[in-house]
Amino acid sequence: MEPDLFTAAAEDRQEKDPASSPLAVRMRPRTLEEVVGQQHLLKPGSPLRRLVGDGDGGPAGASSVILWGPPGIGKTTLAYVVSKATNKRFVELSAITAGVKEVRAVIDGARRAVGGFGKETVLFLDEIHRFSKAQQDSLLPAVENRWVTLIAATTENPYFSVISPLLSRSLLLTLEPLTDEDLKGLMARALTGERGLGGAVTLPEDAEAHLLRVAGGDARRALTALEAAAGAAIAKGEQEITLQTVEETVDRAAVRYDRDGDQHYDVASALIKSIRGSDVDAALHYLARMIEAGEDPRFIARRLMISASEDIGLADPNALPIAVAAAQAVAMIGFPEAALTLSHATIALALAPKSNTATTAIGAALADVRGGLAGPVPPHLRDGHYKGAAKLGHAQGYVYPHDVPGGIAAQQYAPDAIHGRRYYEPTRHGAEARYADVVERVRARLKGEGI
Numbered sequence: 001m002e003p004d005l006f007t008a009a010a011e012d013r014q015e016k017d018p019a020s021s022p023l024a025v026r027m028r029p030r031t032l033e034e035v036v037g038q039q040h041l042l043k044p045g046s047p048l049r050r051l052v053g054d055g056d057g058g059p060a061g062a063s064s065v066i067l068w069g070p071p072g073i074g075k076t077t078l079a080y081v082v083s084k085a086t087n088k089r090f091v092e093l094s095a096i097t098a099g100v101k102e103v104r105a106v107i108d109g110a111r112r113a114v115g116g117f118g119k120e121t122v123l124f125l126d127e128i129h130r131f132s133k134a135q136q137d138s139l140l141p142a143v144e145n146r147w148v149t150l151i152a153a154t155t156e157n158p159y160f161s162v163i164s165p166l167l168s169r170s171l172l173l174t175l176e177p178l179t180d181e182d183l184k185g186l187m188a189r190a191l192t193g194e195r196g197l198g199g200a201v202t203l204p205e206d207a208e209a210h211l212l213r214v215a216g217g218d219a220r221r222a223l224t225a226l227e228a229a230a231g232a233a234i235a236k237g238e239q240e241i242t243l244q245t246v247e248e249t250v251d252r253a254a255v256r257y258d259r260d261g262d263q264h265y266d267v268a269s270a271l272i273k274s275i276r277g278s279d280v281d282a283a284l285h286y287l288a289r290m291i292e293a294g295e296d297p298r299f300i301a302r303r304l305m306i307s308a309s310e311d312i313g314l315a316d317p318n319a320l321p322i323a324v325a326a327a328q329a330v331a332m333i334g335f336p337e338a339a340l341t342l343s344h345a346t347i348a349l350a351l352a353p354k355s356n357t358a359t360t361a362i363g364a365a366l367a368d369v370r371g372g373l374a375g376p377v378p379p380h381l382r383d384g385h386y387k388g389a390a391k392l393g394h395a396q397g398y399v400y401p402h403d404v405p406g407g408i409a410a411q412q413y414a415p416d417a418i419h420g421r422r423y424y425e426p427t428r429h430g431a432e433a434r435y436a437d438v439v440e441r442v443r444a445r446l447k448g449e450g451i
Helices: 009-017 047-051 075-085 101-117 135-137 138-146 164-168 180-192 207-214 219-235 243-250 262-276 280-293 297-315 321-331 338-351 357-370 433-447
Strands: 064-068 089-093 121-126 148-154 170-174
Touching: 009 135, 009 180, 064 075, 075 121, 089 101, 089 243, 101 121, 101 135, 101 138, 121 262, 121 321, 135 148, 138 148, 138 164, 164 321, 180 207, 180 219, 207 243, 219 243, 262 280, 262 338, 280 297, 297 321, 297 357, 297 433, 321 338
Parallel strands: 064 148, 064 170, 089 121, 121 148
Antiparallel strands: none
């Protein structure tokens, strides 16, 4: 017997006795209009609309599709909606448990259904990235000949995990992470809807905010946590799901942190000051608080890049490349994995030798410029490439440093107004000790000393 995704008996049980199913199952959308998020995939004429016969082209115009996105954002939900909205046979396979034998059985059944009853088949294949190349190859004839319409779901990059021939025969649809607003709407519907909790409890803002942090953009996780917290509140005889109840049921304390308020800046400041003070453990603590509170990882990465120049600079020239690499990695992978990258960079910066000379040097130079100490560029440094520049004396007398021994020419570079002023005063911390020796020799050579 073929493994139908939602058999009629199962649907009847869910609709007649919704309390017997988990809240996440009961609240699963039954129409495209109930789907939370993914509106870029649901506009009129989109492949999913055509798959269910909505829009130009009708169901026959639909192609096989591959749904790519992280867990809990609606891949299985979209398959469920298709199963409800289309008149096609709907069969589900999971790549975790199925093999070539099961795939061939579905394809044979699809061909018989088309020939005997004129009924097309939609095959929903979950976790397709777990199929081997040979197993994915077995799908090609059915997709090529449209014996089945394939809806495949994957949490991994399909360009690496799905074979090219199957990709070329399918439309790749990328699902976007659910926003807090998406999840708020979903939980509000679950709290009051007949298929949900039917208004048995309410959810105040602080408890809702903590559930959003716990969910991490995963709708299934949000509804599971909400159901557990609601059950605990009802068992206590309470009509409100308090923050304490949420903390007890999900076994995760709420972080006292307002991403738009004082604590946002206080904790970020404490992170940077702990790095500056070389207290790696304190720095990791504040980093963990920001991560747990759902802080934007890009904000954290930006602060680390600033710290690398502001507090470390040339004392460890590798600090800035590490911070920049961390920011790039964070942008590519996001949470939760980005926590590892941010930890990597935070540890490296906290333990690096410290120097603020990049900060003080540009600060002193800016102060002079803002105070009016600028003056004209010395004539021998001006641009001499345009016609008439030589008559003006531009670039005349300039000594090309590569033409002199040591590559340092004794000539004036600064305007007269600041000639002789020193902005960069290196420390002897870490690698900057080398620059401290070099800068003194260079300054002497520029004055014509030691040549």
